[in-house]
Amino acid sequence: MWTLASLVSTETLESLWLSLNAVDPVIALSIVFVLLFLAGCGLPLPEDIPLTFSGILLGLPRTQAAFGGFWGAVVTIGVLCYTSIILGDLIAYWLGKRFGRAISKYPPFRWAMPGHRIDRLDRWFRKFGSWTVFFGRMVAGIRFVTFAVAGMSGMPVRKFILFDSLAALVTVPAWIILGYVVGTHFGQILEFMSTVSTTTWIVLGACLALFFLYKLIRRKRKNAEVAV
DSSP: OOBBHHHSOOOHHHHHHHHHTTTTTHHHHHHHHHHHHHHHHTTTTHHHHHHHHHHHTTTTTHHHHHHSSHHHHHHHHOOOOHHHHHHHHHHHHHHHHHGGGGGSSTTTTTTTOOOOHHHHHHHHHHHHHTTTHHHTTTTTTHHHHHHHHHTTTTTOHHHHHHHHHHHHHHHHHHHHHHHHHHHHHHHHHHHHHSBHHHHHHHHHHHHHHHHHHHHHHHHHHHHHHHHO
């Protein structure tokens, strides 16, 4: 029976892992900072991946050596990721405060801010107040529009920073810890993956593809209903 190990050799995976260990942590974290900042500004970039990658970097001996040990690396990576995210979110808030709904007419913001989504966030702000920012940060795909609508609604910037920061205290460590666990248990993960048959991986991949297709069709139907 085919396994994942028959498709991707152990030697190849070990080579990739060694290459990752050779990455300059300062350069890698600089790229992470830029990606997280741009994601906050509205570009369609998932912030979860850079955060997880930061956690993987944290587990590398070279990263820890570069920042004075494990805890020095923890503080450096945590502050860098946290700062870049909050700065990007503030840009989204400022854009909403400065341009209002007009921002939704221009790319790359048009994809994230259809009129019905702005209206929904308006209702959430009226119902839940500042906590909308807290919970909006938890959900990929609506973060930018949540922060922009916070600016449109006239939410005070200090209150925005407070609730956004509280939410980031949950999401940032969670993804970094996940990456750290993956990085420090890479060998065990590979060993487990090699025991799973290729057929199982194909079935799981097909299920995920069907799920995302269902979500896409459902979203298009909702958009069509709102347009009517």
